Amino acid sequence: MWELIAANKRKSLIIFIAMGICLLTLGYCVGMAWLGPDAGFFGVLIAFGVWVVLSLISYFAGDSILLYTSNAQAVTHDIHPQLFNIVEEMKIAASLPVMPRIYIIDDPSPNAFATGRDPQHSSIAVTSGLLSGLNRDELQGVVAHEMSHILNRDISYLTFAGVMLGSIAMISQIFLRGSRFGGCSSRRYRSGGSGCGQAQLIIFIIAIVFAILAPILARIFYFALSRKREYLADASGARLTRYPSGLASALEKIGFSNIKLSSTNNITAPMYIVNPLQADGYSGIFSTHPPIQDRIKILRGMAGGASYLDYSKAFSAVKGGSGGIIPSAALSDSASVPIRDAGVEKEAPKDPKDKTRETIDLLRAVNNYAFLTCACGLKIKFPKNFAQNEFICPRCGRKHEVPSSNNVLAAAVASAIPAKPVTATAYGVSPQVYARKNVGWESFNCSGCGALLQLSPAFIGTSLACHSCGKEIKIR
Amino acid sequence: MMTMMGLILLVLVVFLLFVLSSVASIYNILVGLRNQVKNAWAQIDVQLKRRHDLIPNLVETAKGYVKHERETLENITKARSAAMGAQGVADRSKAEGSLSDAMSKFFVVVENYPDLKANQNFLALQEELTSTENKISFARQAYNDQVLGYNNKIQMFPSNIFAGMFNFRQEQFFQVENADERQAPKVSF
Structure with missing residues (x-):
């Protein structure tokens, strides 16, 4: 050289x-x-x-x-x-x-x-x-x-x-x-x-x-x-x-x-x-x-x-x-x-066609889009500043909560920050445990307040805090 | 007469300065090249370590899917600990070789488990492992390139004179004894 x-x-x-x-x-x-x-x-x-x-x-x-x-x-x-x-x-x-x-x-x-x-x-x-x-x-x-x-x-x-x-x-x-x-x-x-x-x-x-x-x-x-x-x-x-x-x-x-x-x-x-x-x-x-x-x-x-x-x-x-x-x-x-x-x-x-679609999704990820896979299999993509809180799936009519601020990356970053131990003791109960299925986006309800929580496939942490009540949830 | 002497002295001084500065620059180039060789060697270690780090994740992810292949997974884990514990260049290259073997056997087995192949985590790990295998072979290649440049410099005139003087020794090329190991394990999914 x-x-x-x-x-x-x-x-x-x-x-x-x-x-x-x-x-x-x-x-x-x-x-x-x-x-x-x-x-x-x-x-x-x-x-x-x-x-x-x-x-x-x-x-x-x-x-x-x-x-x-x-x-x-x-x-x-x-x-x-x-x-x-x-x-x-x-x-x-x-x-x-x-x-x-x-x-x-x-x-x-x-x-x-x-x-x-x-x-x-x-x-x-x-x-x-x-x-x-x-x-x-x-x-x-x-x-x-x-x-x-x-x-x-x-x-x-x-x-x-x-x-x-x-x-x-x-x-x-x-x-x-x-x-x-x-x-x-x-x-x-x-x-x-x-x-x-x-x-x-x-x-x-x-x-x-x-x-x-x-x-x-x-x-x-x-x-x-x-x-x-x-x-x-x-x-x-x-x-x-x-x-x-x-x-x-x-x-x-x-x-x-x-x-x-x-x-x-x-x-x-x-x-x-x-x-x-x-x-x-x-x-x-x-x-x-x-x-x-x-x-x-x-x-x-x-x-x-x-x-x-x-x-x-x-x-x-x-x-x-x-x-x-x-x-x-x-x-x-x-x-x-x-x-x-x-x-x-x-x-x-x-x-x-699939490869092009993948690349387009990649560009959406760069631009802070949020991804959500509906139960019917339709992949819904939300731009960064989506105005509504709820969204009805155009294919099957299910109602979804728009993932606030949690695009794939933000979720991965947020998850890396461990939930505050205070929140767990505040409820006085053992933290909710959610077992992952490892199949794309997963959603479940918070046992504390019932809010819908969504887990990105890129999530790598072991616990997270509920976005509405702050309850700690362990992820396995 | 005095001016003549002065002139000769001046020429001598200039010549001496010139020689000194070229020796210094050759010395510095040799040191730089030797450090690059060392750095390239360290890069191989970095990538081998990365492979060791990735394997537990892989085993963990695969466990749930390949219940009947306990032996294959155990072999990988064993080969990994053997590779991590191995001392000395010969032992290590042998241990890393058998780790590569165990891994390629595993990836053949994976073919029979479409659920595992569709798993997001597994796909991500698979890309990381493929890339790490590539990085290991590129790191070896880069090491040999650096050694070639360094050895050439040591043998070439005029740097060969000073290389001997300052004790710059030729470095060994990285060679894989087994011809099969020369290639990264065939990872086919």
Whole structure:
């Protein structure tokens, strides 16, 4: 890993310098065009200032801004144990010092991204479409790919390059829009007519041309950086899981999906595992990701093992040439990396409808919905601020008490707090004991006041207090 | 003459500083790598312990459903206590291996009990156990990756000179003697 990170650093540096030159030249031209021939360096200073400010913002808040604009919601182990476990497995495989934060984006389009400034402050976000469409091995492949972005420091480089691209785009936009109202002519009063001389006009034209070109150039650099990283993350992902087919079949599913991701734009697109904006198969200097068919072919071609060398061989077989996608230092490790067997799916493949329903319920759980299974088998879902206290089952007509404030999670948390011993003695009787049946939601009446109590399947405590009279009830 | 001497002295001092700082940086890198190896080894223990912690829950949940399989459950409990009590790398890996065996036998038995397979608690435990098995094998894999990096560094020039000097020894790879154990037990539900 050391060699990879070091090689990554060197290659990124070249692209950063190229983008930096673009930015400063743009600043210089704009400065000369607006403030006169002597003010070029002032323009450079301003461009540099814009970049520094944006960099600072992105360093400290970049990930939270990105997650916020993607409508990502944090999840814990309780909400989606499988996703959490898979991320932890990959964290262990990658020997990452801390666990990345995990987010779910409510979007039917399958996709995922990683962000953060360094491995200590990283996040992985997946869409609900990804969770409902992929099996465990495939999900593991996607998470491994994202974990590789974190491990190889791609997240910080991409953020850094994205900020530079953003600064360039911002300055050129301001300049081009400002110039529409007559660039040098507006300053004629100050320089007494000479301001818009022949020379100034030429500088002005050059500045306009460069203001149009700079963002395009910067974008080409940015996307070149991004494309390389994708192959490398695929290679690292295959090595982490020891199972290239998992990622390959995940990419197939993601590639074949024709649902578009709703919350994305040009700057955030390179962060996803598959570009959410581009049509299939397009590849060129303006594409953020390598063609997905090639990525799948390479992964499928890794017959002998899951090492970087195997990936590099498969890469040469698909793309021709000597590869060069993996830094040579990483290829030197001679240890063979055998591919593991496919994990066994827990059950026969579920009906896709059921899996989608499960994912929707998961999102409801994230949004503090309460779940209640009626005696007739209908699963009733209550939003967080449900206005009524009682609810009549639409199928069988039974009356239910709306579980106040106790969604699955709140119940689990509340139960962890032991009931006050005072309440038991206050009644002067031995506490009521309820034996669990372990069949989904269970409901029973409090022996003290008769209130209906509901027990969530996630309840793990040994006692609880009645919500209306406070009587302690033991749960067995 | 004096300026010449001064110049030579200056060059020597600069050279010495350069050598010292590179030695220091190589030393620090070696220490960092060795600590990572140690940490990776500790990770395996963490996951093995997690498996030991999960097993009583599993046995407790299954008890009510698999009344006729008392022996299978007892075997798991016994293998677990044996694994927890085992000392030394060889003994421990053997004990953990037989625990894995006992568990995979149990999961085969589970196939005959649809009620158990539908139990929410059991499903949750099942995911935790599957994941813990994965984590154990990933932790071993990560340990070997770290050892590889560390050993490479020790053998490569110029760090090999200082590795010998400061007594950095090569670490052993984690190897499973029995080829069957190389894979996490086939957990099929």
